[in-house]
Amino acid sequence: MAATARTVVIRQHGGPEVLEIEERPVGEPGPGEVRIRQHAIGLNFIDVYQRSGTYKMNLPAALGQEGAGVVEAVGEGVTHLAPGDRAAYGGGPAGAYAEVRVMPAASVVRLPDAISFEEAAAGILKGLTVQFLFRRTVPIAAGDTVLFLPAAGGVGLIACQWARSEGIRLIAAAGSPEKCRLALEHGASEAIDYRATPDIAAEVRRLTDGKGVAVVMDGVGKDTFEASLDSLRPLGMMICFGAASGPVPPFDILGLSRRGSLKLTRPTMFTHIADPEALREMAADLFGKMESGAVKVRVDQRFPLDRVADAHRALESRSTTGSTVLVP
Template identity: 50%
Template sequence: MTHAIRFHRTGGPEVLEWEEVPLPAPGPGEVQIRHHAVGLNFIDTYHRSGLYPLSLPSGLGLEAAGVVEAVGEGVAELKAGDRVAYTSGPLGAYAEARNIEARHLVWLPEAISFEQGAAMMLQGLTAHYLLHSTYQVKAGETILVHAAAGGVGSILVQWAKLLGATVIGTVGNDDKAAKARALGCDHVIVYSRERFAERVRELTGGTGVAAVYDSVGRDTFLDSISCLQRRGMMVSFGNATGPVSPFDCGLLARSGSVYVTRPALFDYIGTREELESRSAALFELVAAGKLHVAVNQRYALKDAAKAHLDLEARLTTGSTVLMP
């Protein structure tokens, strides 16, 4: 037996329960992993609330890092004692230990801690595909990153600067503004007192930005489009304030023949080759100290409800981990 967070109905953080669950031996193609740290992400709140429907009762969580304890039949690439991390597969990372198919795991280098591994897989791989595949940011371009002091945002800012971009970031308060500047933002907009669309136009001399990376959703979507330069790219990859409302596609033409896309990580790590190559790029930069993953909050795994409350109240910055 082991312990895990599960929920039997959708709703607020109060639906999360700490339960004892069975842990059988790993089956064919599976690995049993003992978690040392579990990642907390906004998508977890979408699953919990029912925004992203799933069958109940259910586990929760998509990423974690730990040590292999046993392997099932047919698993040759991993062995007991290996340090591993993951951010795909069935929900269930909010657990002390679990079984998961070996194909979802990557080796975690010794230079990277379990906390970093758990904190950066989903957010770091998201930043990689957003900057390198969804819209390939080039040196000299200007981009806008919403929630620049948040988990994905903090990595996006650093990585975009490594690519030679000028980065405008939005945040909700002065403390987060200071964090965004420290990460490398060239300009920071505190949206609680500034109209970010107008400010972006001012900062770019009226031209607009090449791309907007928006994890906020409903509250920023239309104004984000108005920040784009001609044929710019609006990348909507999250729903922190709720899903985007339907809109007239003619708006895209009127805004300068701009593009809108709604990507998802799992379409960018859908093959083993993609997962390994993106993970390798992320690990290399983190291990070299060129990309810093700040684990700013830690909660006991059994206190996941409190972590969700703080995340949704915008009380967190950088990455958050749950400790089994």
């Protein structure tokens, strides 16, 4: 075992320039912990929120929520993992941007042989997000219509495939014609270029014969929040699960009643996976989709760990498609 491992840390909140790489000690796992040598690390918008200070962290702090690799050692009381196991995680304490790390075993699941480390690192946090959006937030059945945005990133492309596999009509909203085509290729029924469409809600209503959709899943945030609400049918559910364009400003709750007794929620995956048994059930559902081929995780960008700042710049500019991984 190496005594230290290269780890990405921040000492202050700010832009990509605050990301630093340092050698940090790596010890033995304690009770309920596991040590993983990582083969691939996922990149997510929550990492940007934590780095920038949108989500405050106690500093200095390590970054990263998602990774995959091989278990090197387990601590006392760990029974679901053993040294040599392939493993992955999408959650738990930050610190995934590292060659080797020790973390709570409850946050880690075994990885089937059929799924590569890159697919797992790129897909587990995003895939678990899609799982809780479609399975655990509001009942959604075959034949229902969902508006999803942004639909061409890592979460969105998994959502397009998930919806197709379940017989759910997904209207994709993405930020360019190329991204719309990508969403359609991955299973969306229709696609809207929200940068070129002056009235997203009007287009949604045109596509739904004036009715609106049952559910909106919005990860864009500030720029699309009002249009997303206006796209819902009466009694519809707005799921605001991210803020790629910035936080949603304060909102008058009476706007929900005026639009037809709408429902609004701001869930987080971490609430759902706090129960280890629920996490394993969710992961099994996701891995089943991946092993069957119903969901294929698209890795379009790869950066070495020492180019983590470039990876953050690419993600923030929304110039990426699919998922992005860091390679230790």
